[in-house]
Amino acid sequence: MKKLLYSLYKEYKVLVRDKAAMGIMFIMPMALVFVVTIIQDTTFKSVNETSVPLLLVDKDHDSLSVQLERALKQTKFFDVQKQDINQEEARELIATGKYLIGIFIPEKSTTRLREKASQRISKLFPAEDTLPSVVDTASLQLKLYFDPITKQSFKVSISGAIGRIVSALEMQSMVDVLKVEMKDLMPSSEEVTLETKPLVSTSEEYATNNESTLVPNSVQHNVPAWTMFAMFFICIPLSGNIIREREDGSAFRLLTMPGSYVFVLAGKITLYLIVSLIQFALMLSVGLYILPLMGLPTLQTGENYFTLFSIALSAGLAATAFGLLVGTIASSQDQAALFGAVFVVLLAALGGVWIPTFVMPEIMKSISSISPLNWGLEAFYGVFLRGVSFSAIWIHLFKLLVFAAACFGGAYYYQVYKRMR
Amino acid sequence: MQGAPLVEIQNVLKSYKNAPRPAVNDLSLVIPKQSIFGLLGPNGAGKTTLISMLCGLFSPTNGKIITNGWDTAVDSKKIKQIIGVVPQEIALYPKLTAYENLLFLGHMYGIETDELKQRIKYNLEVLGLFEHKDQLIKTFSGGMKRRINLIAGLLHHPQLLILDEPTVGVDIQSKTAIINYLKKLNSEKGMTIFYTSHHLDEAEDFCSHIAIIDEGKLITEGSTKELIQNNGCNTIEEVYLKITGRKFRD
Ligand SMILES: Nc1ncnc2c1ncn2[C@@H]1O[C@H](COP(=O)(O)OP(=O)(O)OP(=O)(O)O)[C@@H](O)[C@H]1O
Numbered sequence A: 001m002k003k004l005l006y007s008l009y010k011e012y013k014v015l016v017r018d019k020a021a022m023g024i025m026f027i028m029p030m031a032l033v034f035v036v037t038i039i040q041d042t043t044f045k046s047v048n049e050t051s052v053p054l055l056l057v058d059k060d061h062d063s064l065s066v067q068l069e070r071a072l073k074q075t076k077f078f079d080v081q082k083q084d085i086n087q088e089e090a091r092e093l094i095a096t097g098k099y100l101i102g103i104f105i106p107e108k109s110t111t112r113l114r115e116k117a118s119q120r121i122s123k124l125f126p127a128e129d130t131l132p133s134v135v136d137t138a139s140l141q142l143k144l145y146f147d148p149i150t151k152q153s154f155k156v157s158i159s160g161a162i163g164r165i166v167s168a169l170e171m172q173s174m175v176d177v178l179k180v181e182m183k184d185l186m187p188s189s190e191e192v193t194l195e196t197k198p199l200v201s202t203s204e205e206y207a208t209n210n211e212s213t214l215v216p217n218s219v220q221h222n223v224p225a226w227t228m229f230a231m232f233f234i235c236i237p238l239s240g241n242i243i244r245e246r247e248d249g250s251a252f253r254l255l256t257m258p259g260s261y262v263f264v265l266a267g268k269i270t271l272y273l274i275v276s277l278i279q280f281a282l283m284l285s286v287g288l289y290i291l292p293l294m295g296l297p298t299l300q301t302g303e304n305y306f307t308l309f310s311i312a313l314s315a316g317l318a319a320t321a322f323g324l325l326v327g328t329i330a331s332s333q334d335q336a337a338l339f340g341a342v343f344v345v346l347l348a349a350l351g352g353v354w355i356p357t358f359v360m361p362e363i364m365k366s367i368s369s370i371s372p373l374n375w376g377l378e379a380f381y382g383v384f385l386r387g388v389s390f391s392a393i394w395i396h397l398f399k400l401l402v403f404a405a406a407c408f409g410g411a412y413y414y415q416v417y418k419r420m421r
Numbered sequence B: 001m002q003g004a005p006l007v008e009i010q011n012v013l014k015s016y017k018n019a020p021r022p023a024v025n026d027l028s029l030v031i032p033k034q035s036i037f038g039l040l041g042p043n044g045a046g047k048t049t050l051i052s053m054l055c056g057l058f059s060p061t062n063g064k065i066i067t068n069g070w071d072t073a074v075d076s077k078k079i080k081q082i083i084g085v086v087p088q089e090i091a092l093y094p095k096l097t098a099y100e101n102l103l104f105l106g107h108m109y110g111i112e113t114d115e116l117k118q119r120i121k122y123n124l125e126v127l128g129l130f131e132h133k134d135q136l137i138k139t140f141s142g143g144m145k146r147r148i149n150l151i152a153g154l155l156h157h158p159q160l161l162i163l164d165e166p167t168v169g170v171d172i173q174s175k176t177a178i179i180n181y182l183k184k185l186n187s188e189k190g191m192t193i194f195y196t197s198h199h200l201d202e203a204e205d206f207c208s209h210i211a212i213i214d215e216g217k218l219i220t221e222g223s224t225k226e227l228i229q230n231n232g233c234n235t236i237e238e239v240y241l242k243i244t245g246r247k248f249r250d
């Protein structure tokens, strides 16, 4: 135990006197999270926007337009703005991007809808005494305008949503007409009420395999993402430290001392684990105190501090073990630095650090789940976005710990069976 | 008990993977207790490889090394307790001071802090480095580093001190300081010293026993006096030239 403490103390001194390593481990990630969060803020906002600006032009002023408006507002998906303008002006407003969607309801739409409904219904009840009524069969058309930047898929889903609302209204007016007809035919019968609610209901859910049903904001994404990146970047100073010891004969000397090398390695692992926890604390405080100063949302950490701590610890262990493995296998410091940097950047890109997984194409999403950085990130998302507790994210931590164990095992195997032969 | 064997190297062969020839080839040697044993040979002769096996870092491919009655392949832990090693490289942390380096290594040997501090002070004084103890190693000259490197290997008072080229790249003052201190440790504390070098003249003056190896094979071996007398020469260099008929490559 004493040996471990002295070894830890030595590693601590070696590290704090290495300005480059200190910069890489503490300054770089804080600068990255600061800059990238600010840059990405608007991008995240547009992905996150829950209400689409919608222009409603109502020339009808009757039940169709009133009900359509109410239905649109109920979806909470649209930010409904009403204006009394003509079709051309409406088109203009959409074209200039002021609104994403425009709906134009022509005059007398309600009346036309009623007439069409009653026409259809009366066909069902051919009464000889009535003359075929003259109905204005001119088509009833609601006009939908879309901003040209909107994607096809978005258009389809919006038209579908509006179509559903309209057909519910059609249904309702047919039922109304039907009621009147029924009364004429069977005056004795009681008042009928027909439900117009759809018989088949659908519920929607995002079917993604990475659980991100909630889309994070820029802060919620970047703080955990760069924390993971910073932790795994430990592999560069750590592997450098191990290789330096091997090259300058220190490892040789320590290996000739009874039991010492184990303590030296344990000291290194402990120190870099502490480093990764400090990195986590620093990054959290950037999210909590510094980013809000820049007008960005404050990081919501949730209440599950134990879970957060266990994520940081597991991720730190995985990162440290990875550094140890790189340091053991690489034959020179240059090789370790180059390999380590390339590998971590690759794992970060795959794992959704630069570009979050929820905007990745499906294939990349499944590939990204092989990156240990992604496991940590998903676990952090769980706590930051959904406030889940340990039981919901343990699988990610388990994967991180298995990865750590595999790295330790690989390093041990390489050291004993390759280096010492 | 001077003269009784402390280390017996028996038909040791070591082949590295992918190496064209064995680094140490069927080598047998006896290191007597309290001797100063010089292992001489050119670059690549296999000196460092033999030392690694002496320390129990890896086992010989063939043959055995018995140290203090223990087989290195079996009891390397016990052997590590009684040996001290001074590596060929300056195995120190450049960003730590001389004192911090020695304190760390001493603690790794498990020496009690108070005792350790005394030993560090004593050794630094003997080798003339006490006033530099709080300087970073990276500011030291080559000779100063070599002296600290030496102290680091003997803080725990080993029975057998193994030195891999301890005088390489140092000026005459540092070299004399190192050699004299090693002689003193040998005569006063009875420490057995096993040392490698390229320098025949230095070894001739310093060592009670000498072995010369090349390409992993033993060329000749014996007490320094015997070697010179039996070959009818005046110096070890003459002995070497007589036996091999050629010069060292370095
Ligand atoms: N890890 C290794 N893998 C493969 N070959 C090695 C390894 N270490 C040393 N060798 C080879 O073994 C031979 C002996 O090397 P060794 O380092 O023991 O020589 P040395 O006598 O200490 O040389 P020097 O005086 O240069 O230190 C050399 O040919 C060397 O190339």
Ligand SMILES: [Mg+2]
Residues within 6 Å of the ligand: B047, B048, B049, B088, B164
């Ligand atoms: Mg050597």
